[in-house]
Amino acid sequence: MKFLTTLTLGASLLVGTTAMAQDHIMRLSHGENENNPTHVMAAKFEELVEKYTDGRIDVQIFGSNQLGSEQEVAQSVRTGSIEAEILYTGNLVPLAPSIGVMMLPYAFTSTQEAHAAMDALQDPLNERLPGEAGVRVLGYLEKGFRVLTNSEREVRNIEDLQGLKIRVSKNNIAIETFRSWGLDPIPMAWAEVFPALQQGVIDGQENPYTTAVSMKFNEVQSYISEIHYLIWSGPLIVSERWYQGLDADLQEALNKAGREAAAFGRDNSASETEVAKKALVEMGMTLSGAPEDEAKWQEAARALWPSFAEEIGGEEWVTEASSIIAEATADLSN
């Protein structure tokens, strides 16, 4: 962000006698602090957009849920009152069901598979999401598997899990998945999680290693289990209404910057995930690895897939998306 003294939308800004090249403000919201790969991607996007548009679009980043919770901001992006957001897919799916195809438990076994799926789905999703949710995807970030942390005990098997008060993101797929393991999870906005852990309202949560470090969860959590049920994926979405008001060259610049920033964010996440895991153990957290009865967890959660079809865009879309994903990941599973 350069030379900003006044908000201006759709018109050049004159400050004194100096003509500014900037034509558009693009507020980009996210829910993390500056140490998280989400912010790293946002900062790269800002740099690239300003470069590719010669400063005609001025990206302004608002992190740490300053503009509202991830789900609230998604509604504002839909109406165009906020231009853009990077958010967890699980927090977009109530507004944009079709993107829920990235949320099926145990669908991906590696980040490479998730990347192939996200990249192959981006254009088909952009055929659906503008009508469904008033947004389009410019790039898709991935931050590794969500790991389970809690303050009470090591979770080495499904019995250890019973009775824990675990927060999940506010979407039915997460809720039903945890129910399939015998829990009654607590859906809660991301912005409320740290204080809830601090006050003992919840015992645990699940998010990537990098998030556990950037949020300093080691101060309020003692145990980590690698439950592998879901890879954190999160789109950079832009308001369709705002995007359609831009010149074609600016739209192209955003498309290019979005994909490149996502690739940069994924690389950053891959290296930081290892660093974060080591740091959490050094700071005293107990790492239990994968549950010894992981097959049981998988079986219970995967059995739910057919019941999710309606809330992730319907049978026809699920069939189409599944074949896109299968084709994109075929070489990786051979």
Ligand code: MLT
């Ligand atoms: C959540 O658990 O709500 C999200 O994973 C938070 C985030 O966007 O990182």
